[in-house]
Every structure is written in C-alpha cells, then in structure tokens.
Amino acid sequence: MSSEALLELAGVVKRFHGLAVVQDLAFNLKPGEILGLVGPNGSGKTTAINLISGVYPIDAGEIHLGGRRIDQLAAFRRVHLGINRSFQVPKPFRGMTVAENILVAAEYGGGQPDQEQILEEVGLTAERHRVASSLTVNHQKMLDLARALATEPKILLVDEIGAGLNPAELNVVADLLLRLANRNIALIVVEHLLKFLNRITDRVLVLSAGRRLFEGTLAEASADPEVVAAFLGG
C-alpha cells in the first residue's frame, strides 16, 4: 500500500439479495488526483460511491482514509473526515433555498467554508433565494456539488454530473473539477462521456459487472478489446 494514498480500498464487496454488485474492488487515490470511474450501466459505479460515502455498508473488505479505517463509520462521520459526493439523480433539500442548502452543510459539515465563494464557484449566485425544487436538474446537480464543497471535503465523489449538459456547460464543469483538484481535493468522477473525462484526467478504472476490468490511462482503455467488448455488451 502506498503511504501517500489518501483513500485506499481493498477487497471491497457489496451484495444485494445475495448477488454481488461490487466484487473485490481495490484502488488508491492521492490528494489532488482525479480517477475516472467508467463502465456500462449497472456495473456498480454508483454503488462504489455509496460504499465509500457510507450510504451502504460494505459486506467485505476495507476502506481507509488517510491511514484510518472508515468502513464501519456512519456516513456523517465520514463527511466530517473529509468524504463527500454528489448524486446521479440530484438530492438537494428540495424545500430549502439554494443558500439554505449550502448553509446546512456549512453548519454541520465540520468545516468553515466561504459560502459566497461556493455559490460563485458553482454558478448559483443568482439562484441563491430560489427553492431547490424549482431549479433545473443541472442546477440541482451543481447544488449537490456546492453542498458537498461546503463540508470542505478532501475527497469528492462525482456521479455522472455531465449527463444532460451541452458542450459549453461541460467545459465549465470540467474547469471547476480541475480547479478543485488543483486545491488538492481528490476526485472520483463517474462519467459516460469519455471526451469529458479525457479533459480532466488520464487515469481510469473500468468496472464491468462489479469487477475491475481495467485500470490505466483512458487511451489504453479504449484500445483494450475487453473494455470495448464490455461497453458494447453493456
């Protein structure tokens, strides 16, 4: 195991109704690093995020953050230790305004964030007084991200934030994620859009049916017949 790793997964398994949807997942992540997590629908990407963030308990294996074992900790404790995430289907506090959404995380997340700067960063300053349920899905996704940032994470897990964005919007999000990585936040980015992923990282982990199919650069991945087959098959 690398001593500089911030996040380390080893032998992580998750079963639903006896069926393993994540199998023997293992990888490391360093501060400021961006790992692309790709794979066909149902390959276990979102589940992997749920396991790391503590939304589901793992059935086997270990997860370490900065050398400390965290896989038995409640989700809110992991948040305090520096893990946060966005949701594939965004989950803001729908009855609260944009600003209130961020305020909750600022109050409870264990950090001392600059809430104005976060609003600015995700491009929601003009929407600050709007109720979250009235936002577009894209804005709700950015609000998820803002709420996560308000807990001052060391690791940010981003689940398909690019789906539904136009190329210009994708560029804005890519720049934002790169800026976060520059601030030493480690990112796991689940994404189907490989062009988008290619802009922000060259390290990808390919999942297929819950197992690691490939780990390496995006270019190698797209040249790998197994990977190509998995995507066509999925």
Add this chain to the structure above:
Amino acid sequence: MPSARPDQIRQPPLRDGIILIVVLAVIFLVAPKVYGNQSLLLVMMTFVALAQGLNLLYGFTGYLPFGYVGFFGAGAYGMSILVLHAHVPAIPAVIGGGIVAVIFGVILGPLLRLSGAYFSIANLATAQILLLAVANPSLTPLTGGPYGLKLQQVFAPGAAYLTMLVIMLLATVIAVYFRRSRFGLGLRAMTDDRVSAEMAGINIVRARLIVWLISAAIAGLAGGAYAWSISVYYPDAVFGTNISVFAIVFALAGGVGTVIGPIVGAILLYALYNAIGITVPQYFELLYGFLIVILVLFLPEGGLSLLRRRGVDVL
C-alpha cells in the same frame, strides 16, 4: 462556525416568538379570573402542551406517535408514586414524572428505527402495554392497579394550574427554538432528505433521539401536573387512547411544523369540544375520525399550511 454567513436563512423573527409566549401566558393567567371553570382551562393547557409536544416530534421529524399518551401516563404515575411512596413534594415529583417519561423514551428509542405506520402502531402498542402493566391488580400496592390513585394530600389546584402553565410555555419555547435554531435547521434538512442530511454532516440518529426525548419529557411533565390537578384518577384517565387522538387532531388541525398551529388548534377545538362535545360525545368521536382523515388527505400540514402556501411564513 462558518466564516461567511450571508443573509439567507428564512425564519420567523424572534420577536414573534416572544410576543406569542407573553400573550399565551397572559391569557391563561387572566382567564381563571374571568371564566370560573379553572379545571377546564387546565385541561385546555394540558392539550396545548400535548399538541405542542407531539408537534415537536411529528412536525419536526415526521414520526407520528399514536401512543404519545404513554409518556403522559408514565409522567402521571411517576409523579404520583413519588408523592405517595417517596413523599416527594408535588413540584419536584412533577419533574420526576418528566424524568420517568424520558426513561421510558430511552427504552423505546429503538422504535425510531421503524418508519411511517410501523412506528406509529408499535408506539400505540407500547402505550397499551404500559396501561395494562400499571392497571394490573398484582401491582395494586404500587400503582393502585385498576382502582387508580389518590393524591389528596398534595391537592393544590392553584399551584397545579401554574405548573401546567409553565409546562405549556416550556413546550412553546422549545418549539420556537426548533423553528429558529441551527438544531431546527438540521431537523428541517433531515425531514427533507435523510441521505442528503447525512451528507451535510448531520448525526441523524442522535438528533431524532434528542427530539423524541424532549417530546417525551413534555408529555411526562404534563402528565405529572395533570395527575396533581385531578388528584384522583383511574388508569384510563391518563392512558386513554383518546388523549393521543386529541393531541394529534389538535396539532394537525392547527398545523404541524409551526409553533402557533398546535396552540390555536388545541384551544379552538378543545373549546368546541366543550361547547358541544360533552353532551354528545359519540358524535364527537365520529367528527374527529372524519377530521383526521380529511386533514391527512387534504391538509397534511394543517390549517396554517393554507397561509404558508400563500407565502406567509407563520411562526
């Protein structure tokens, strides 16, 4: 605390809360001098406290306790047993009743793992079990069994009335706190989206246990003061399911999740009940049955939600 905290949180001003508490105190201090039936006013305050205590739980965490009366009865019996068997003075015994209810709440804490109707029904069952336990003839030396208890030696209606007033105001103060504090903001987040609340860093299990125990304490204190005021009672008088039903109807009708809703609901509907209910109780139960169905279906947040929908942010 966050370094930059913009003007962002929508909450009613503290001034409204203070005015409400003062008005409520004045009304119930003056009312006995104007209207002779002090015991009716005491029961009304009891229901304001119970509706508010139930609102703290249901309105701020979403758990609807059908067996809320269990805490009330536990407080009544806890208070009475302290007076009768430990010779504790009445007011400390009322506080003791509140503590007994909190202990009962701790024991029932695991119920909070249940959701929705499962929680409500399991809670109803625990109140029934507690009633059967205290009414058990073999416990007669301690609880009076089916014959109930008599507390004449501490009978002091004026003091009991003021104690109930303080308990009702305490429930109101806590509700104001829930509407205006960081803790209340966390509760709002939890009821809005549980998973997201965890991702905001909220310790949900702890927060809802705290609310559960506060809600238990209010009912237990009210039960203690109520037992003191009536001084002679059968088990049914402090464990009857109709007490839970009243508290739920009053809170729901007025509006849960607000401070004013349960107060207005309890005062108006209890007054109505007394105006027409006593003579035709069977119709009243029917009416309340209908009222629950209609409220849950059409106005799940209660009467005040009509104002809220129009953008009036009531306390």
